[in-house]
Amino acid sequence: MGRAPDRRPAPAPSRPDVWVRVLGAAAGGGFPQWNCACPQCRAARDGSRPCRARTQSSVAVSADYRRWFLLNASPDIRAQIEAFPALRPYEVRESPVQAVLLTDAELDHTLGLLLLREAPRLEVHATARVHETLDRGTSLLRTLRACTHVEWRPVAPGTEVPLADGLSYRAFHVPSDKTSRFGAGEADEDVVGYRITNEHTGRSLVYVPAAQRLTASVRAHLEGCACLLFDGTCWQDDELIDLGIADRTSREMGHLPIGGADGSLEQLARLPIERRIYIHVNNTNPILLEDSAERRIVEEHGLEVAADGLELEM
Ligand SMILES: [Zn+2]
Ligand SMILES: [Zn+2]
Numbered sequence: 001m002g003r004a005p006d007r008r009p010a011p012a013p014s015r016p017d018v019w020v021r022v023l024g025a026a027a028g029g030g031f032p033q034w035n036c037a038c039p040q041c042r043a044a045r046d047g048s049r050p051c052r053a054r055t056q057s058s059v060a061v062s063a064d065y066r067r068w069f070l071l072n073a074s075p076d077i078r079a080q081i082e083a084f085p086a087l088r089p090y091e092v093r094e095s096p097v098q099a100v101l102l103t104d105a106e107l108d109h110t111l112g113l114l115l116l117r118e119a120p121r122l123e124v125h126a127t128a129r130v131h132e133t134l135d136r137g138t139s140l141l142r143t144l145r146a147c148t149h150v151e152w153r154p155v156a157p158g159t160e161v162p163l164a165d166g167l168s169y170r171a172f173h174v175p176s177d178k179t180s181r182f183g184a185g186e187a188d189e190d191v192v193g194y195r196i197t198n199e200h201t202g203r204s205l206v207y208v209p210a211a212q213r214l215t216a217s218v219r220a221h222l223e224g225c226a227c228l229l230f231d232g233t234c235w236q237d238d239e240l241i242d243l244g245i246a247d248r249t250s251r252e253m254g255h256l257p258i259g260g261a262d263g264s265l266e267q268l269a270r271l272p273i274e275r276r277i278y279i280h281v282n283n284t285n286p287i288l289l290e291d292s293a294e295r296r297i298v299e300e301h302g303l304e305v306a307a308d309g310l311e312l313e314m
Helices: 039-046 077-082 128-137 140-145 216-222 264-268 293-300
Strands: 019-024 058-062 068-071 097-101 121-126 149-154 160-164 167-173 192-198 204-208 227-231 275-279 303-305 311-313
Touching (some): 019 077, 097 160, 121 128, 128 140, 128 149, 140 149, 167 216, 293 303
Parallel strands (some): 068 097, 097 121, 204 227, 275 303
Antiparallel strands (some): 019 058, 019 311, 058 068, 167 192, 192 204
């Protein structure tokens, strides 16, 4: 990771756009998941129902199409970089990737950092508690520091942070009472969402791949955004219990389900946001099947389901 040189050709549009690319749209495990033969994973493999495979969730943002900032670093990051020419290196050893902004310390959001270890330095934005979990909980940072210089930028929710010309972010807390598997003691997990703003146009993107509850304070941070990428992990709360995969509900795992009277869909459908898009979709979620009733319900409510390669401008 290093400052990208300015020799490469600039993109054609002269207007001050911010580019957003969904590198991966699936939750942990990806779609299909290597050890899963649920109806959705089977359909992805045998083509019996219309659906597209997806890698694990990550989003890239840029104000100039040359310097890119990643929202989380998934274990699929290597393939995601190769699949998107703008993220490939232009010099013998360098990368357009400037920094990684972490929403939490989940493995499917952070393991990709280890795959970036060949860079001479890595800039990582994370809250103090996420940093602590990565350092002493998962030990990921301790391993990474043995390979490269990690530059930690502490994330302070509520503070506007400039990233590059015309691009800034503001993190906000996403309340969760889920206990981290890797945290010290009984501490609740630390989760933030990011509001990325194009300062030239005032338009913004909000990224929330993990939300246990859609509280009034979270909704306040979504207000007025042009585009929302929101936690679409499970359709129903007991989805993984029904399949015999887990003994915890979607909520207990930190993810508000989409369906049901108190699910995210009914709430998000009421918000005046241009594009509301589900991301971080688990392979068990029937909305991945394009001909499913659940997918139709999502679309009838005016929401979309992200796939890898989706590009947004703002
Ligand atoms: Zn995840
Ligand atoms: Zn599956």
